[in-house]
Amino acid sequence: MNDSADYCDDFYNYVCGGFVNSTLIPDDKNSVNIFITLNDKVTKQLNTIISRPSQPDEPEIFKLAKSLYKICMDTNAIEEQGVKPLFDYVEQLGGWPVLKKDNEWDESLFNWKENIAQILENKFWVTGFFGFYQTIDIKNNTRRVIGLSDYNAGLARKNLIKGLEDKSVLNYFNYMVNMSVALGAEQEHAEEELKEALEFEIKLTNLTRPDEDYRDQTLAYNPMTLGDLAKRYPYFEWKKYFNYELSPSNISVDNDEIIIVSNPDYFDKLDELIDSTPKKTQANLLIWKEIRSLSGFLNKNIREVNGNYAKIRTGIIKGTPRWMKCTNTVSSTFSIATNALYVREYFKKESKDNVAVMIKNIHNQFIKLLNSTSWLDEETRINAIKKAEKINQFVAYPDELLNNSIINDYHKAFENFEMIGDSYLESSSNLDFFGNKIGWSELREKNVPNMWDSFATRSSTANAFYSSSENSIMLPAGILQGEFFNNELPKYMNYGAIGGVVGHEIMHAFDDQGKQYDADGNVFDWWSNSTNEQYKKKAQCIIDQYGNYTVKEINMNINGINTQGENIADNGGIKAVYLAYNDWSSNNELEKKLPGFNFNSRQMFWVAYANTWCSKSRLESQKLRLIYDNHSPSEFRVNGPLSNIEEFSTDFGCPIGSKMNPEKKCTIW
Structure with missing residues (x-):
């Protein structure tokens, strides 16, 4: 509290001024608040669970989660492997031009329309100029559909389109250069080539829409058949690409498949921009995006480049502890498994019941507000x-998390899955491939809103959520503690x-x-x-x-x-x-x-x-x-x-x- 403040002038300062004046931000944090403090508590609790030895009779998915944590924490193995796993992958795309001398890079090996690389037995078609994903039809939430989105830039659009005059763009550019130098590029050569890549990324970003436009949900809802997509944008083999991506899931598409395109204008202009851009510039940008996404799996030298950029960008003084990063990785990769372990050990059922009563009271009052709101016409x-x-209310966790049989059945597809030795990058890539395979296999299945698993993935989260497509609120177990909730208060x-x-x-x-x-x-x-x-x-x-x-x-x-x-x-x-x-x-x-x-x-x-x-x-x-x-x-x-x-x-x-x-x-x- 700050008793010197006037609560009728600045209530926040009155209540929080003492906290703001007396709190020191830890070196590895960019902020301190109740959410962050509670999230740290949950992360420590999760770490206690997943760092324990596996038990013979526990579900296999629990063992996989603990195995991933061990691989992530094995920095000695990561150091031994160095950047070789990354180079093995990138060379399949023709290599990163910025790492090669002018006469060494062969542009005939690069084609953005058919960039296929392999990690272990898994092949990836690398298409960094657009997003391809499974989503729920916003006008029929029982239907799963394919979505196609525009370019996802490495920096906020608002800043990136300003170019190098913007400080955050300059920091981002230096990050690109520093990463390339850490991987063996010459400084001057890197600055020259990556400046061209950055300028290309700015041009791509200029083809996208600002976030403000997407407040209207229907603006990003542009359904068209695959046949119509191919006719409108004939410069890319869409059918071939989709079927390649879906083939591991034994799914195929024909010309009648419905595709939801978020920004048709972007795809109208994409081909012309790419055709006017040298292949080397295209490759430098696309492979930069791949390297950035994979760099967190690499050795200390590369991770330090990421860490230094994070310090400049957020103001932190030192990086997040390794155990915390690995815990977060495991809990996001195997969310249902880790959440099952979490709620069994750390949550009291009486808290769930008491919060449910409170939600009911608040819900009833909101309906009374609707009844008394004068500007609503009667039909509305x-x-x-x-x-x-009809708002569905999910509190703490679904009971399915307490049942090992259900957990085993849900993760049945992982029965024969194994980590790849001690390789963090390869194991993570294998998990991504496997997860995508499982996800796409559900494309033809009816989506049932408000199933237990959607809530189960968030049950340890120290936050709360509303889902428009399910008309439901979620209050996970993670937030029902500390200064947010206490039965004794x-x-x-x-x-x-x-x-x-x-x-x-x-x-x-x-x-x-x-x-x-x-x-x-x-x-x-x-x-x-x-x-x-x-x-x-x-x-x-x-x-x-x-x-x-x-x-x-x-x-x-x-x-x-x-x-x-x-x-x-x-x-x-x-x-x-x-x-x-x-x-x-x-x-x-x-x-x-x-x-x-x-x-x-x-x-x-x-x-x-x-x-x-x-x-x-x-x-x-x-x-x-x-x-x-x-x-x-x-x-x-x-x-x-x-x-x-x-x-x-x-x-x-x-x-x-x-x-x-x-x-x-x-x-x-």
């Missing part, structure tokens, strides 16, 4: 309530902390993107024209409010458009939670004051909410967050919503016209 209100009532603390998270996720169903989905999780326009226009006006108020907030330490403004969904969720969510707590308190005995605080229970609710957002970040991290993160910085996640809520001003007696009680307020719900 009925549809909104229908959607709210007063309800005003739990409602303000984890309750605020619950309200936020529920409100995502009705933010600017969530509102585009119906009760069943499909994109469908269920809003009347007049009510939709009202919504847009109210959302614009939120956009303008947050767009005018400046992060003083770095003198940068928030992007009000890109953050509007999170801001809408913050504003409406905490209001619904406050009403839920009031409803609970009116039917229960008055709760005791928290020792050391002279606030009543309603005031403590707001304090508990603000406390969850106390954060301290390095300047470099603050800049990155404003560029990449759709969430507003912490102080505005407190002061922004609370200054819009009359109940906060009433509880603290803030006079009209004060910063926390402005005359003009932005409200949607």
Whole structure:
């Protein structure tokens, strides 16, 4: 707390000022907050589990997870192998031109339209100019489809298109050069060739759309048959490529296959740009992307290049400990297996039951809000309530994680899978190939929303989620502890902390993107024209409010458009939670004051909410967050919503016209 601050002027500073002033950021962190602290706790817990010796009777997938951790931690083996696994792979693509003298690189060996390389028995068709993936049809969420997306740049579009005059672009370019030099390139030669590669990447990025455009979900929804795709973009053998990628899964496509293209204009212009670009420049960029993605599996010398770039980019002083990186790798690769181990050892079932009751109360209050919202026409209100009532709620973990038979059956495809000796890169590549093989084998299967496995992959995560395509909220076991939730704390603390998270996720169903989905999780326009226009006006108020907030330490403004969904969720969510707590308190005995605080229970609710957002970040991290993160910085996640809520001003007696009680307020719900 910061008692010298005026809570009617800056509530965030009042609650979090003491934390900000007294907290030292660890050398390996770019920020400190409750989420990061809790995530570190979960990571340590996971590490304790996966670093134990395997037991003879435990599921094979548990043994595989522990095996991957050992391989990742075996830095001696990684040092012995050096960069040879990488060079073996890259040479199959004709080699990285920047590492060769001008007369050594043979451009006849490179063809971006048919770049095939092999690691062990697994062959990869390297296509770095577009994305190819399996996704769910946003207008029919029972159908799995093939997606095709535009170029994924190595840096934020906003910065990259500015060129080398932008400091972050210059740092990225130096990173490219430093990596090539570490692999044997000559400095001057590398600067010359990789500058051309960077300029090519900038041109590719200019063909893509800014993130703001994709707030409209339908903009990226452009279905066309494979036959039509081939006619419109005849410069690439799409059918041959798709069937090559799908062949390990025994899946094939014909000209009637539906492809969802995210940005047709990009593919209209791609061929002309590539044809006007020298092959050597194409190869330097594509192979750079491959090297960057694989460099984390290599020896210390190469990893240090990554680490130095991370230090410049984020402001950290030293890198993340190896055990933590390896734990995170294992928990993301074998998420269901590690989560099964986690919830069995570290989660108490009574917490799950108590949080479920709280969610129900908040959910009910939100439906009451919909009923009382004056600007909704009746037909839209009925549809909104229908959607709210159908929100699925997943708390802590699915019970399937406690059943070894189910875990074994789910991972049946891994029965005969083995790691590749002590090679970290080869084992990881084999896992990627195998995972893709399993994933694509499901292409023809009906997608069933809200199956247990989608929740099981996140059960140890110290965060919460809303899924528009499933119309569901997820509160994993990982976040139901620490300062977010404790069965022994007063309800005003739990409602303000984890309750605020619950309200936020529920409100995502009705933010600017969530509102585009119906009760069943499909994109469908269920809003009347007049009510939709009202919504847009109210959302614009939120956009303008947050767009005018400046992060003083770095003198940068928030992007009000890109953050509007999170801001809408913050504003409406905490209001619904406050009403839920009031409803609970009116039917229960008055709760005791928290020792050391002279606030009543309603005031403590707001304090508990603000406390969850106390954060301290390095300047470099603050800049990155404003560029990449759709969430507003912490102080505005407190002061922004609370200054819009009359109940906060009433509880603290803030006079009209004060910063926390402005005359003009932005409200949607």
